[in-house]
Amino acid sequence: MMTNLFSSFDPSTPMLSLNWLSLMIIMIIIPSWFWLIPSRLNLMWIKLTIYLHKEFKILTNSKGGTIMFISLFLTIMINNFMGLFPYIFTSTSHMSITLSLALPLWMTFMIFGWTNNTKHMFAHLVPQGTPMILMPFMVCIETISNIIRPGTLAIRLSANMIAGHLLLTLLGNAGNIMTTYSINILIITQMILLILEMAVSIIQSYVFAILSTLYSSEVN
Template identity: 65%
Template sequence: MMSNLFSIFDPSTNLFNLSLNWLSTLLGLIFIPYSFWLIPNRYFFFWNFILNKLHNEFKTLLKNNYFNGSTLIFISMFSFILFNNFLGLFPYIFTSTSHLSISLSISLPLWLSFMFYGWINNSQHMFSHMIPQGTPSILMPFMVMIETISNIIRPGTLAVRLTANMIAGHLLMTLLSETGTKMPNYFIMFLIMIQILLLILESAVAIIQSYVIAILSTLYSSEVN
């Protein structure tokens, strides 16, 4: 019996005094060699189809800011988050995206780079975003304050959205599995069915959250120019 419900998210488990849990973040690299096969397999065709669809969508969102290779960073971010979300669904694999240290490390540098680029190279356009068109003069100071706050909390909302969704599903599955030992035998099959449905739901959440973060980051980058 675990002493703490949140111990499933504990990154301090160590081996030889080394915290090796974070190495699960690099497990997505094992999928890369598939891309270098002489004869492409179905996995390669399927993944290539997804990346092409994402490239076309990000290209549309970037509009005038698009240039060759500009969608690569968002596609890479989508792939990284997706692999880590899915790997966390396997037993005994540490979910790195359930920690703010990983999700903030993804969202904060991107947001800072967008802000620095926008305010240095296109400050007039950034100021115009502070006040929506048609705002009454008396409301302008409040609109500037609201827009500034909403802009500042963007990296935090991206990080918390991913972390909270990863934690919520894992906690629910853990709570249900803990009650399984105390249930009568005729309830076990019912519990297994619920766990399978939750696993399917978590798989969908893993895809949706990686897609949402990639899309929102693309939209934030398109606003600075």
């Protein structure tokens, strides 16, 4: 029984803490024939990676640098989808996971940019056409907006995952006190919300990957 509404997002359990195994459970679900023979699932996977490669190639201006962002997108999307199954822990609803993805990426971009393109990074702090009197304020604003980037990436992903799951949990808990007619409406509403959550799972992973590519393109 849940002690409170947020206990479904608690990574620890009273007896055995195996919740974080949901990060690797996809490796058990994907059958071995997926990797061996051409199949519809394999074809869909290839089409998706080709589409993502074309999208990210435009933003990164490189042909070989897209593999990292494609892997990032697929990792987040799979973990988002796994959280929609009953009794499977949603790992991407925790800041410890989302920050573990966003912070190393941002740090890598910053170290690379300030080491190899120092003048370019300084030029980013002052937008073109800024009056002289506003330059110190613009430097402060741009610096703060740059520092909070990994936090906004992590919070956006985890907040969207938590919001949909909480809404589904709230509606599910209300089923005990409803009439038969109301339960039918509730089931239809939850089905619609579940489809919406599937869309959010794809959209949020895409947004995370796209913003990461945009941040990487700024340091080149």
